[in-house]
Amino acid sequence: MSVDDKTVRRVARLARIKVEEKDVPKLAGELNAILAFVEQLNEVDVTGIEPLTSVVATDMKKRKDVVTDGHYAAAIVASTQSEDNFFMVPKVVE
Amino acid sequence: MSLTNFTIAEARAKLKAREFSALELTDAYLAAIEKAKALNAYVATTPDQARAMAKASDAKLASGTGGALEGIPLGIKDLFATKGVHTQACSHILDGFKPGYESTVTQNLWNAGAVMLGKLNMDEFAMGSSNETSYYGGVVNPWRRKNSNASLVPGGSSGGSATAVSAHLCAAATATDTGGSIRQPAAFTGTVGIKPTYGRVSRWGTIAFASSLDQAGPIARDVRDAAIMLQAMASVDEKDTTSVDLPVPDYEKALGRPLKGLRVGIPKEYRPDGLSSEINALWDQGAQWLKEQGAAIVEISLPHTKYALPAYYIVAPAEASSNLARYDGVRYGLRVPGDDLIDTYEKTRAAGFGREVQRRVMVGTYVLSAGYYDAYYVKAQKVRTLIKRDFDEAWAKCDVVLTPATPSPAFAPGEITDPVEMYLNDIFTVTVNMAGLPGIAVPAGLSELGLPLGLQLIGKPFDEETLFQTAFAIEQAAGKFKASQWW
Numbered sequence: 001m002s003v004d005d006k007t008v009r010r011v012a013r014l015a016r017i018k019v020e021e022k023d024v025p026k027l028a029g030e031l032n033a034i035l036a037f038v039e040q041l042n043e044v045d046v047t048g049i050e051p052l053t054s055v056v057a058t059d060m061k062k063r064k065d066v067v068t069d070g071h072y073a074a075a076i077v078a079s080t081q082s083e084d085n086f087f088m089v090p091k092v093v094e
Numbered sequence: 095m096s097l098t099n100f101t102i103a104e105a106r107a108k109l110k111a112r113e114f115s116a117l118e119l120t121d122a123y124l125a126a127i128e129k130a131k132a133l134n135a136y137v138a139t140t141p142d143q144a145r146a147m148a149k150a151s152d153a154k155l156a157s158g159t160g161g162a163l164e165g166i167p168l169g170i171k172d173l174f175a176t177k178g179v180h181t182q183a184c185s186h187i188l189d190g191f192k193p194g195y196e197s198t199v200t201q202n203l204w205n206a207g208a209v210m211l212g213k214l215n216m217d218e219f220a221m222g223s224s225n226e227t228s229y230y231g232g233v234v235n236p237w238r239r240k241n242s243n244a245s246l247v248p249g250g251s252s253g254g255s256a257t258a259v260s261a262h263l264c265a266a267a268t269a270t271d272t273g274g275s276i277r278q279p280a281a282f283t284g285t286v287g288i289k290p291t292y293g294r295v296s297r298w299g300t301i302a303f304a305s306s307l308d309q310a311g312p313i314a315r316d317v318r319d320a321a322i323m324l325q326a327m328a329s330v331d332e333k334d335t336t337s338v339d340l341p342v343p344d345y346e347k348a349l350g351r352p353l354k355g356l357r358v359g360i361p362k363e364y365r366p367d368g369l370s371s372e373i374n375a376l377w378d379q380g381a382q383w384l385k386e387q388g389a390a391i392v393e394i395s396l397p398h399t400k401y402a403l404p405a406y407y408i409v410a411p412a413e414a415s416s417n418l419a420r421y422d423g424v425r426y427g428l429r430v431p432g433d434d435l436i437d438t439y440e441k442t443r444a445a446g447f448g449r450e451v452q453r454r455v456m457v458g459t460y461v462l463s464a465g466y467y468d469a470y471y472v473k474a475q476k477v478r479t480l481i482k483r484d485f486d487e488a489w490a491k492c493d494v495v496l497t498p499a500t501p502s503p504a505f506a507p508g509e510i511t512d513p514v515e516m517y518l519n520d521i522f523t524v525t526v527n528m529a530g531l532p533g534i535a536v537p538a539g540l541s542e543l544g545l546p547l548g549l550q551l552i553g554k555p556f557d558e559e560t561l562f563q564t565a566f567a568i569e570q571a572a573g574k575f576k577a578s579q580w581w
Binding site for chain 2: 061
């Protein structure tokens with residue numbers, strides 16, 4: 001599978017990264033080099049193999065449905081544009 | 095002799111005996127950091143906080159109530175959240191970010207009495223093998239080639255941690271390892287680095303790169319200090335459901351245990367064509383040392399080794415693209431205003447992420463996009479099962495695996511520009527992350543050009559004790575290595 005300029009623009013859009021038109025061909029080349037490298041996996045027969053979901057055999061831990069942490073909204077918004085403990089964003093509704 | 099020359103174990107005894115104070119020790123490190131600006135190891139120092147913590151340690155030491163790391167000055171990788179202090183993963187996108195909370199790992203260290211000197215340089219979001227992707231510039235390796243003044247990279251992504259430990263700019267440092275980011279820089283700087291079993295250390299408050307691979311561990315000057323550090327860092331944590339509820343053993347007790355009866359596996363797949371003769375010789379020497387101390391050397395096979403790196407370059411970018419979605423210009427750090435909200439996201443991420451991070455986020459986005467998920471991500475996760483199975487079968491024949499840590503010694507900045515060639519630096523380390531196993535890098539000798547070379551030991555899940563025992567045996571035979579000071 002190889003990536004063309006159109007795919008690079010689509011992926012950039014999905015990734016929410018603005019890519020300048022002049023950088024598209026170079027990025028396509030770099031992505032293709034990485035994808036060519038991972039193509040080696042086609043040599044591996046994975047018939048009947050389950051994907052690895054956990055590297056350590058453990059049961060999913062469940063915790064009690066109680067509040068143990070939190071209530072520090074001021075600390076969460078402290079490093080960004082905020083007002084009354086809310087994040088501030090540009091107007092999205094006219 | 096400067097107080098910075100003492101290992102943690104030595105300083106611990108001398109602090110307890112009140113030969114010097116924690117404040118004196120901290121001041122000695124702060125002075126050393128001041129003189130070592132050329133190495134660019136620290137991106138932020140916290141001298142006031144360090145001195146306040148040291149004074150508190152002195153009070154505890156005076157009353158005999160000190161913890162395991164009481165008064166020991168540490169450097170912290172910029173990936174760990176430290177309350178009110180620079181925590182930016184060395185990325186432009188986290189400009190000015192100071193969290194209102196503390197990571198579990200660093201909290202464990204402060205609870206044990208350690209002192210924070212500051213935050214250490216690293217590859218941006220831990221993506222890199224040379225520390226060249228940091229927004230704060232590269233880190234300089236204290237080691238240089240024989241008869242050369244040219245700078246070398248310290249490896250990555252924990253390049254600041256490795257340089258700071260190697261150059262005695264902290265007693266030890268925290269680091270993280272997703273594909274080799276503790277072990278490769280440790281090998282490049284003549285230090286000891288251990289990536290514990292996935293789940294041994296809480297990931298809470300550590301900025302996420304690839305969540306199924308990330309694990310924190312220490313970089314230290316010798317095996318004993320690495321054991322002391324990991325003991326303090328490891329814990330089960332309610333805030334991280336992947337942290338495992340097993341008691342943390344007394345790792346120091348494993349040092350010096352006889353090797354008699356220990357079976358050391360040598361995987362034939364780790365000897366690729368073109369592996370340099372000096373790495374081959376180092377590896378043989380390491381096996382010989384262990385044999386002389388009573389271990390049995392057995393050949394093993396890990397047939398899916400060559401697929402670990404390509405599988406990693408699907409899994410890691412895929413998980414990174416998801417984890418890094420939160421850096422949108424709204425909740426953290428940098429914001430570049432756009433015409434509308436989407437435009438703000440796109441402009442912020444274009445300006446805030448460096449080239450390597452953008453590349454990986456885009457690869458990850460592509461392999462997770464509609465129609466490709468099964469062909470890439472699911473396939474790579476199946477290959478991971480096979481890699482893990484290789485090790486499960488090997489444990490029938492051996493107790494620990496010995497390999498080189500890296501395919502070469504440290505290289506020069508700018509020497510490797512091709513992303514895929516850079517990825518090959520992790521060829522010996524990445525399988526360990528894919529299988530979730532513990533791995534330790536220990537210095538074993540010097541290259542022909544006088545640069546440190548490391549060996550890697552891989553253990554069974556949660557058998558860090560055997561790694562410390564075996565690494566200590568290598569250290570006893572190989573000795574320790576220190577760069578001569580030029581900075």
